[in-house]
Amino acid sequence: QALQEIGLSDAGAGTIQDIVSCPGTDTCKLGIAASRGLAAELQSRLAAKIDSLPEPVKGLRIKISGCFNSCGQHHVADIGFFGNSRRSGNYKMPHFQVVLGGRWRDNAGSYGLAIGAVPSKSVPEALEVITRRYVEDRQPHETFQDWIARLGKVEARKLIAPFMQLPAFEEQPEFFTDWGDPRIFTLGDIGVGECAGEVVSLFSMEIAKAESALFEAEVALEQGDATRAEDLAYQAMLQAARALVLTQFQDVGHEPDRIVEEFKTRFYDTQLFYDPYAKGKFARYLLERHTHPPVRVDGDVAHQRVDEATLFIEATHACEARLASQPLLI
Numbered sequence: 001q002a003l004q005e006i007g008l009s010d011a012g013a014g015t016i017q018d019i020v021s022c023p024g025t026d027t028c029k030l031g032i033a034a035s036r037g038l039a040a041e042l043q044s045r046l047a048a049k050i051d052s053l054p055e056p057v058k059g060l061r062i063k064i065s066g067c068f069n070s071c072g073q074h075h076v077a078d079i080g081f082f083g084n085s086r087r088s089g090n091y092k093m094p095h096f097q098v099v100l101g102g103r104w105r106d107n108a109g110s111y112g113l114a115i116g117a118v119p120s121k122s123v124p125e126a127l128e129v130i131t132r133r134y135v136e137d138r139q140p141h142e143t144f145q146d147w148i149a150r151l152g153k154v155e156a157r158k159l160i161a162p163f164m165q166l167p168a169f170e171e172q173p174e175f176f177t178d179w180g181d182p183r184i185f186t187l188g189d190i191g192v193g194e195c196a197g198e199v200v201s202l203f204s205m206e207i208a209k210a211e212s213a214l215f216e217a218e219v220a221l222e223q224g225d226a227t228r229a230e231d232l233a234y235q236a237m238l239q240a241a242r243a244l245v246l247t248q249f250q251d252v253g254h255e256p257d258r259i260v261e262e263f264k265t266r267f268y269d270t271q272l273f274y275d276p277y278a279k280g281k282f283a284r285y286l287l288e289r290h291t292h293p294p295v296r297v298d299g300d301v302a303h304q305r306v307d308e309a310t311l312f313i314e315a316t317h318a319c320e321a322r323l324a325s326q327p328l329l330i
């Protein structure tokens with residue numbers, strides 16, 4: 001009764017419906033997606049069917065952050081999500097990166113595996129697909145973390161691949177809103193002209209190559225090939241930097257020294273790449289790796305580089321979105 005009086009008597013504590021979320025875009029000015037809105041949506045869907053959920057699913061933990069700063073502790077959840085955005089045509093679409101198999105027991109012993117970003121509005125269906133497959137595949141007494149480790153990144157990504165195809169705004173405008181916020185995300189007039197439109201699609205194509213290299217790096221890491229994983233993660237950062245430079249300077253070419261020099265001059269020295277919270281930290285991941293390649297690569301070095309490339313690519317998306325939403329000076 002005392003808990004009821006202060007609004008803390010909801011059922012489901014310690015079950016999958018007991019979702020942790022940071023404030024996200026509701027009140028945090030660093031937020032990219034509506035983590036609290038997503039938590040409310042998942043909570044109400046899960047509460048409606050909690051009695052019929054299989055026991056292994058009932059015991060899972062979901063944690064959600066509104067951006068990659070991780071205040072919602074998405075990295076140490078069975079199923080975690082952190083907010084980001086992707087572009088479809090001239091519009092931004094709120095997304096959540098899916099992170100599976102983080103260890104919240106054992107003093108948060110290990111981080112989860114980022115397997116790809118899905119539109120915010122597809123998260124409930126993606127969650128359904130993941131939990132259903134877990135129930136079908138798991139061996140007796142196998143934990144979610146052990147199942148994800150056994151499944152591997154390639155197979156895990158296949159689970160959410162159908163949700164990664166982005167509809168056009170004209171086809172499904174509801175995908176361009178976030179949970180609990182009916183406003184349409186838009187980049188305004190930027191990119192509607194022929195030339196600007198060309199640059200927008202060029203960025204999208206180039207950043208997709210960076211994400212593909214990062215995925216290959218993660219697979220190499222999973223297969224124990226640390227040297228290849230480290231190099232691919234570096235290549236992914238280079239490719240992402242090139243994608244950004246191309247929005248200002250299309251003759252950058254493919255030579256690493258030139259890409260890094262142009263990136264540094266145009267985006268680091270000018271602080272355009274600066275994250276509001278981490279400042280120039282993500283840019284320095286590339287600058288330092290380019291200047292000081294590792295003498296010896298082991299699993300820890302490769303793991304760190306893959307983590308850095310993940311954050312660098314997210315920061316590249318955020319930087320491009322910030323710049324694209326600024327009014328053009330004519």
Ligand code: SF4
Binds near residue numbers: 023025030
């Ligand atoms: S994770 Fe991001 S959105 Fe959430 S509280 Fe931290 S900085 Fe804000």
